Amino acid sequence: MTYFSKPQTCGASVMVAVMGSSAVALLIGVSAATAGSKMYPMDDPEIIEVPGPIQPEPSAPQRYDWNGYYAGVSLGYAFLGDDEVGFRGDNIQGNRIIGDLQASGPMLGIHAGRNWHRHDDNIVVGVEGSIAYARISDDISSGGNSASVDVDMSASVRGRVGYAMDRNLIYVSGGLAAGSIDYAADSAEGDSLEDSDTRVGYTLGVGVETAINTDWTVRGEYAYTNYRGKDLTGTNNLTTRATPDHHSVSVGLNRRF
Helix, strand or coil, X not given: CCCCCCCCCHHHHHHHHHHHHHHHXXXXXXXXXXXXXXXXXXXXXXXXXXXCCCCCCCCCCXXXXXXXXXXXXXXXXXXXXXXXXXXXXXXXXXXXXXXXXXXXXXXXXXXEEEEEEECCCCEEEXXXXXXXXXXXXXXXXXXXXXXXXXXXXXXXXXXXXXXXXXXXXXXXXXXXEEEEEEEEEECCXXXXXXXXXXXXXXXXXXXXXXXXXXXXXXXXXXXXXXXXCEEEECHHHCEEEECCEEEEEEEEEEEEC
């Protein structure tokens, strides 16, 4: 008969018992520690507001600066010339009045200048030079007497003083003017005179200029120009005093630099 021995389980049972006892002891310790301490509820978290970026205050819009150099072109028309023509001479008794030369005609010019802008009081001062090709003329005749005048070129150097209202400039101007003038006259007695000369006088004006953008401006202007009087003498001492002048209006386009 064969006998089988029963497996030995005593060591395993002892290990299980020891582990069970340790787990119970650990639970008892944790419970005791918990029972000996107070549990506090968690406070609501404090909300801290973080300021955003500081926005700069809007600055005042920058006003237009008229300071600097410029050059441009202009187109205009002269009118209402007033030059009374009277003859004296060896063959003429007294002073013979022929009439008035009222010169008028178109002008096409170029100009260039410089502005200085005082921003504290918006005063703009400047200087400008110009030259224009013109056909400013007139002729008259009466009782066999005749006279004519023709201004075919003019130039000026002017000062300007104005007040700036942002992109708009109101100004007055004045200075020297010169013109290339042809003058001719004939009397009923057959005497004549002719004169071609560059005459120097003065010009006064007023205008408004408006900025289209930083680089370009447009303007409108009125001016009065007087080339001063000059005594002219021809054959048989035929004499007259030429006093050519005219009013004018013009528009211009300027490029600023």
